[in-house]
Amino acid sequence: MYTRTPSPRPPITLITGGSRGLGRSSALHLAAQGHDIILSYHSRADEAARAVAEIEALGRRAVALQLDTGRSESFAGFAAAVQTALAQTWQREHFDHLINNAGMGVYASLMDTTEDQFDELFRVHFKGVFLLSQTLLPLIRDGGRILNISSGLTRFALPGYGAYAAMKGAVEVLSRYMAKELGPRGIAVNVLAPGAIETDFGGGVVRDNADVNGFIAAQTALGRVGLPDDIGGAITALLSEGSGWINGQRIEASGGMFL
Secondary structure: OOOOOOOOOOOEEEEOOOOOHHHHHHHHHHHHOOOEEEEEEOOOHHHHHHHHHHHHHOOOOEEEEEOOOOOHHHHHHHHHHHHHHHHHHHOOOOEEEEEEOOOOOOOOOOOOOOHHHHHHHHHHHHHHHHHHHHHHHHHEEEEEEEEEEOOHHHOOOOOOOHHHHHHHHHHHHHHHHHHHHHHHHOOEEEEEEEOOEOOOHHHHHHHHOHHHHHHHHHOEOOOOOEOHHHHHHHHHHHOOHHHOOOOOOEEEEOOOEOO
């Protein structure tokens, strides 16, 4: 039977979409707890550089690499860049944790969702997660973790998010299969499903629209909308040494939304 042994060195966590929003908050929370970070960014190299500087200010090491998670043909090159970064920055061959976080939102009714919108959601939120994880698996150490980011919208339904939520639902099923198949390597795979969070996601509607914000707060047991730090803290907890026996699970971090 495989016995998980803690890494004697600081863990290295790779976060897709780690330069802004929930990804950036997670990177900073993890760095504060002793993680070194590899983060990917889509196009804003300046935001990525600021995130790296903030992580380094916490006394940790960080590397930012460009990645479009909707372009699976780029994944082999990205994996090679990760391998180079591991060797040059850490003198290591493997990293410890993968957080599949990168994403974008589409707000449209089922009748109004275009094929292009559907295809983009599929490429980024499901195909990208599947194939990027597959490509990076040789670089994840035995006993590591994979955390896939889903959404509270897979449990409760709000009109306008059907296509997006369907992709996240597919990731939740995939995560259980990943947990089963990667068990022999001691790799735990879980899903974190945030509720509504005040970020620029989806045009920042939850953050900037007072009516939407107030409606969600009134439907949440803790009486407010979530903040990025709420999710960064939850992710850090799920990647802590004490959470290693949690596997194949969907954990919702929503403050008790729509109970």
